[in-house]
Amino acid sequence: MKKLAFLSTDNLDDFFVYDELLVAPFAKAGWQVDTISWHRRNINWNEYTAVIVRSTWDYQQHPEEFLSTLSEIDQSCARLENPLRLQQWNMHKTYLKDLQAQGLTIVPTLWLTKFNEHQVAAQFNEYDTDCLVLKPVLSANADDTFKLTVEELIAKSNELAEVFADRKIMVQPYVKTIVEEGEYSLFYFNGSYSHAILKRPASGDFRVQEEHGGQLLPYQPDDYMCQVAEQALNAMPDSSLYARVDLIRYQDKWAVMELELIEPSLYFTLDTQSPQRFVEAFLQRIER
Missing domain, CATH: 3.40.50.20 (Rossmann fold)
Structure with a gap:
């Protein structure tokens, strides 16, 4: 073998x-x-x-x-x-800038080389929001991701300065549709659509990962969602065996939250045919 x-x-x-x-x-x-x-x-x-x-x-x-x-x-x-080459590009979330430059919608983001309380605080007015999300530019599994009100930002300023010391961060408005509706993931194997799921956070949380109590459901995306996901794939610098496109509804548009190309869970349990599709996609690539 x-x-x-x-x-x-x-x-x-x-x-x-x-x-x-x-x-x-x-x-x-x-x-x-x-x-x-x-x-x-x-x-x-x-x-x-x-x-x-x-x-x-x-x-x-x-x-x-x-x-x-x-x-x-x-x-x-x-x-x-x-x-x-693809993993190097995808490792830092600054790849979202490339997607935005290709016409895709992303959640508005302030990119900082290090934590600065005054710059972060200014985004409450900039985004017209009462809640912000801070996370590292290099991160996975929602590690070191903070959802903050103005009061919480002030109270946790020292902790945030320590957590993000010498780490680039991204600051975004908290998008309530993640809790109200959920986050959608579309999976593509060798460029072809395989399956999709809807991820909803546990009560009182905003993180959709299973490890944080998120609920996962099979989902059938509409043509518009697939069009946005495929536009994201076309913006990649190389082709992929697997890709997971995470979408949320933002101001009546589909915004790309993540384009996962390194180690995304592919949730084979939610589509019984997806393991076979993955193997067939691999064989297509290895044999060409």
């Missing part, structure tokens, strides 16, 4: 992982899957035909080391998916 590696991490005890649903269809297609932590050293990547980045859900804590691992794989005989 041909050998394929899923790139993961050391400890996934606090996460929901669905990639094991790919093992059987890959085996049926003649591929053995090994799951390897990106932290491991001295791996002979030449033993693998391809390495697919999957549950590397702590990479944001060690970005340079993670990129070093990806570069090592890219320089081996193994095919890296998604491509290194």
Whole structure:
């Protein structure tokens, strides 16, 4: 059998992982899957035909080391998916600027090189909002994401200065439709639509991830949503094996919250045919 590696991490005890649903269809297609932590050293990547980045859900804590691992794989005989160039582009959320330049709607964002209470506070008036969201430009899993009123900003100023010391941050208005309606994720394998879900946060929260209590439901997107998602894919600097486009409703438009190309959960449990579609998309790319 041909050998394929899923790139993961050391400890996934606090996460929901669905990639094991790919093992059987890959085996049926003649591929053995090994799951390897990106932290491991001295791996002979030449033993693998391809390495697919999957549950590397702590990479944001060690970005340079993670990129070093990806570069090592890219320089081996193994095919890296998604491509290194694409992951480098997607690692910092400043890629949203590129999407905006291509005509896509994103949530209005102030980009700061470090935390500045006065600059952040000014955005309450700028965005005409009573609540802001602060998060790192390099982040995953909603780590170090803060939802703040004016009073909370003042009260947490010292904590925020410490959390965001020497870290670039983004400041956005809190969009209430995330709680009132939810966030939509559309999944594409080798550029073709696979499935979609609706993610709703737990009561009293605004984060939609399962790890934070979010609720997940299958969803059938309309043509307009698909058009926006495909416009985002067309703005990428390279093609992808997998892509997740996260959309929210913002001022009667679909805004791109994220274009996930490194390690998005693909929620294979919510569409029984999606694992097979993923394997077929991989085979199309590897055989061309």
